[in-house]
Amino acid sequence: MVQALGQMRIGFIGGGNMAEALIRGLLAAGAAPANLLVAELLDSRREQLRQRYGVQALTQSSALLEQADIIVLAVKPQAAEAALAPISDLFEPHHCLISILAGVSTARLEKLLGGTPRVIRVMPNTPALIGAGAAGISRGRNATDADEQRACALFRSVGQVQVVKEALLDAVTGLSGSGPAYAYLLIEAMADGGVLEGLPRDVALQLAAQTVAGAAQMVLQEGEHPALLRDRVCSPAGTTIAALRCLEAAGLRSAVIEAVACAAQRSRELAG
Ligand SMILES: NC(=O)C1=CN([C@@H]2O[C@H](COP(=O)(O)OP(=O)(O)OC[C@H]3O[C@@H](n4cnc5c(N)ncnc54)[C@H](O)[C@@H]3O)[C@@H](O)[C@H]2O)C=CC1
Ligand SMILES: O=C(O)[C@@H]1CCC=N1
Numbered sequence: 001m002v003q004a005l006g007q008m009r010i011g012f013i014g015g016g017n018m019a020e021a022l023i024r025g026l027l028a029a030g031a032a033p034a035n036l037l038v039a040e041l042l043d044s045r046r047e048q049l050r051q052r053y054g055v056q057a058l059t060q061s062s063a064l065l066e067q068a069d070i071i072v073l074a075v076k077p078q079a080a081e082a083a084l085a086p087i088s089d090l091f092e093p094h095h096c097l098i099s100i101l102a103g104v105s106t107a108r109l110e111k112l113l114g115g116t117p118r119v120i121r122v123m124p125n126t127p128a129l130i131g132a133g134a135a136g137i138s139r140g141r142n143a144t145d146a147d148e149q150r151a152c153a154l155f156r157s158v159g160q161v162q163v164v165k166e167a168l169l170d171a172v173t174g175l176s177g178s179g180p181a182y183a184y185l186l187i188e189a190m191a192d193g194g195v196l197e198g199l200p201r202d203v204a205l206q207l208a209a210q211t212v213a214g215a216a217q218m219v220l221q222e223g224e225h226p227a228l229l230r231d232r233v234c235s236p237a238g239t240t241i242a243a244l245r246c247l248e249a250a251g252l253r254s255a256v257i258e259a260v261a262c263a264a265q266r267s268r269e270l271a272g
Helices: 017-028 043-053 062-067 077-087 106-113 126-130 145-156 166-177 179-196 201-222 226-233 239-249 252-269
Strands: 010-013 036-039 056-058 070-073 096-099 118-123 133-139 159-163
Touching (some): 010 017, 010 062, 017 036, 017 126, 036 043, 036 062, 043 056, 056 062, 062 077, 070 077, 096 145, 118 166, 126 133, 145 159, 166 252, 239 252
Parallel strands (some): 010 036, 070 096, 096 118, 133 159
16 A cells, blocks of 8 residues: 555755755645655755755755655756765665656666665656646656555645656656746746736736636646637637737747757756
8 A cells, every 4th residue: 555645754855946846745735844854955945944844954865864765866967976975875675766857867876876776757847836746757677566656646746647658757857847937938928918018017917827827727627629729719800810820920839849859858968
């Protein structure tokens, strides 16, 4: 049986933006602050995490391994080697490493840890902070079915999870890992358009964000193809089809496809 979230003790190595999003999401989903530990290099960051969330914030990652079975690696890909060096000798068969690093393969992580460590790779995204995350998951060669189920349960508590082949995690990174930034750009640009047409900035921003959120909910809840939903907004000779003509002429669709591909390529480069 998969451990309930409330019983999991989870140690984060690296307490930056994505770790904080996960910590907030997990706490909101029912994790106890005492069961969440973070090893973070920066004093100021440790203090913030302690004060904001009541989690244990430590200087040494080695201390995490005494208290937690699940270790979430949340440093930048370039810092993976330095972050794993102090724990490789302490990593025991009951530990499972969940890496959220873009690009870095399970094979590389296994090699850095040495032996036959249980490793899972996850590519989450920051909306996990409000329980609206989207994550791709893939397991390394020594991880068990139970490890995968536990990782899925963990990330399902803060959003949606898709299990994919490891080779596809770069694609997940380009799409949903980096994707919130594309959506924020769209919201900002739509709000700018509203301001250009005379709306107050705050009203424009609310309308833009709610429109993107509502449109996304329609795709998720109605299960209908976005093209069909889009057609329903387009009245003949109306405003929307005039706007879509502008977006197509400006190459929005191609630009977004290219953006996902560029991010996936960057993820492959980060493999090291
Ligand atoms: N920010 C995002 O939206 C997402 C990030 N990721 C992945 O998450 C990882 C972290 O990204 P961010 O949170 O954005 O970066 P960040 O720079 O905000 O956080 C990294 C943190 O790790 C700390 N750190 C570095 N080396 C350490 C060590 N040896 N021991 C303890 N702490 C250490 C740093 O002081 C920093 O606070 C990256 O590998 C990234 O690919 C994955 C999905 C989404
Ligand atoms: O920008 C990055 O490299 C990370 C990985 C996915 C989202 N943020």
